[in-house]
Amino acid sequence: MRLAMRTLTVAATLVLSLAGLARADDLDDVRARGELRHLGIRYANFVTGADDGFDVELAQGFAKFIGVKYTFVATDFYSVMRDLLGKDVIRHGDEVSLEGAYPERGDIIATGFTMLPWREKAVLYSEPTFPSQVWLVARADAADSPIKGSGSLAKDIDDTKAMIGAKSLLVMERTCLDPANYGLKGKGIDLRAYTKNTNLNEMVPALLNGESELTLLDVPDALLDLQKWAGKIKVLGPISDHQQLAAAFRKSGPHLRDAFNDYLHQIKADGTYDALVNKYYPGVRRYFPAFFAKKG
Amino acid sequence: MIARVKFGWPLVGAVLFGLYASALLWNGFRSDDQLRAEANARLVADSAQRAATIGDFVSERRNDVADFSDSHEVANYLVNKALGMSPLYGLNANLDAIDEMFRRKMAQTTARGEPVYARVALFDETGAAPKRWRSWSGEITT
Numbered sequence: 001m002r003l004a005m006r007t008l009t010v011a012a013t014l015v016l017s018l019a020g021l022a023r024a025d026d027l028d029d030v031r032a033r034g035e036l037r038h039l040g041i042r043y044a045n046f047v048t049g050a051d052d053g054f055d056v057e058l059a060q061g062f063a064k065f066i067g068v069k070y071t072f073v074a075t076d077f078y079s080v081m082r083d084l085l086g087k088d089v090i091r092h093g094d095e096v097s098l099e100g101a102y103p104e105r106g107d108i109i110a111t112g113f114t115m116l117p118w119r120e121k122a123v124l125y126s127e128p129t130f131p132s133q134v135w136l137v138a139r140a141d142a143a144d145s146p147i148k149g150s151g152s153l154a155k156d157i158d159d160t161k162a163m164i165g166a167k168s169l170l171v172m173e174r175t176c177l178d179p180a181n182y183g184l185k186g187k188g189i190d191l192r193a194y195t196k197n198t199n200l201n202e203m204v205p206a207l208l209n210g211e212s213e214l215t216l217l218d219v220p221d222a223l224l225d226l227q228k229w230a231g232k233i234k235v236l237g238p239i240s241d242h243q244q245l246a247a248a249f250r251k252s253g254p255h256l257r258d259a260f261n262d263y264l265h266q267i268k269a270d271g272t273y274d275a276l277v278n279k280y281y282p283g284v285r286r287y288f289p290a291f292f293a294k295k296g
Numbered sequence: 297m298i299a300r301v302k303f304g305w306p307l308v309g310a311v312l313f314g315l316y317a318s319a320l321l322w323n324g325f326r327s328d329d330q331l332r333a334e335a336n337a338r339l340v341a342d343s344a345q346r347a348a349t350i351g352d353f354v355s356e357r358r359n360d361v362a363d364f365s366d367s368h369e370v371a372n373y374l375v376n377k378a379l380g381m382s383p384l385y386g387l388n389a390n391l392d393a394i395d396e397m398f399r400r401k402m403a404q405t406t407a408r409g410e411p412v413y414a415r416v417a418l419f420d421e422t423g424a425a426p427k428r429w430r431s432w433s434g435e436i437t438t
Contacts, residue, residue, distance in 0.1 A: 222386065223392075227393055283391075
């Protein structure tokens with residue numbers, strides 16, 4: 001009897017596992033549906049809001065690569081993982097739990113999505129698509145002077161963090177500008193979460209509007225803001241180590257992720273990837289030469 | 297009387313022929329002078345036109361240099377440099393914008409279908425190029 005129960009339990013587990021793998025979100029299912037739903041957030045030059053952007057063209061190319069129609073699904077940084085997974089991702093430090101039941105609105109997140117350890121517990125990442133880093137930014141008239149750069153990134157990060165002191169710092173939780181990602185919580189910093197919306201493009205206007213003395217900004221956004229708000233803001237220094245951005249998929253979609261990686265290899269080999277980088281972030285190679293160095 | 301007449305007509309003929317030949321020679325020399333003068337005048341006019349064209353070309357290049365140095369890309373770089381930003385963290389973004397602007401202007405500036413500029417680079421008031429500057433041609437200038 002005990003043996004029969006054990007066999008039944010194993011069989012049930014196996015069936016449930018197979019059922020999980022067979023959810024309609026892997027490569028074959030996307031092909032059968034004939035549509036790739038791209039979850040994107042209007043942000044920097046990844047998703048410009050004008051039907052183009054680095055990640056928009058990347059996802060459009062991927063849809064073509066697997067032979068399906070491309071559909072853009074607009075979302076925001078608070079909802080993007082829920083829209084992919086159909087569950088709310090609740091973060092407990094570095095751990096996460098998936099809760100609730102919501103519609104799965106997309107098949108792929110590609111929107112300047114930073115690879116973070118806690119996110120990796122909930123989604124499958126592709127190979128990195130873009131480099132990044134988080135910088136500390138102040139208004140041009142702030143008393144603090146930018147660091148000179150010591151040649152050691154770790155020292156530069158320490159020097160930059162030391163500048164924050166008890167000043168007010170604008171952050172956006174659950175994004176790459178979440179202070180918890182960089183050990184900034186519980187350090188006596190006056191953290192001010194920007195909650196008016198989840199558009200990271202609004203961090204600098206909020207800073208200039210006096211909502212805080214400092215703000216976090218990631219490099220892709222900063223490169224654009226330094227042109228747009230030249231003379232009004234200054235970069236004080238780095239807050240994070242080098243980061244990587246990637247496309248994200250459901251854990252039950254490994255073949256879709258693998259197909260994306262194949263596509264990425266192809267466009268890196270035929271020059272399409274380089275053309276996209278030059279089109280949307282012409283200066284980024286200067287900051288991350290190692291990422292863009294040709295392999296092999 | 298007859299002898300005098302016989303002697304007179306050839307002389308008259310010779311004189312007339314001499315006058316005619318002289319007239320021809322004079323006319324020939326005069327035409328040659330006129331041709332030479334016209335050729336010289338044409339050469340002077342061509343040279344003046346060429347000088348004016350070169351003057352216009354140089355003037356356009358001077359305007360280009362003024363446009364380059366007055367561009368908002370260069371102004372942004374100088375402002376951010378004055379703010380003390382490090383090339384490692386932000387300042388190089390302005391150099392990239394300048395690089396892109398130079399590339400664009402170089403591509404747009406042509407004469408008879410040929411590019412006017414082989415190279416454009418930025419130098420500060422001391423004649424030095426900004427550190428970490430990489431010109432369009434890929435050469436590091438410092």
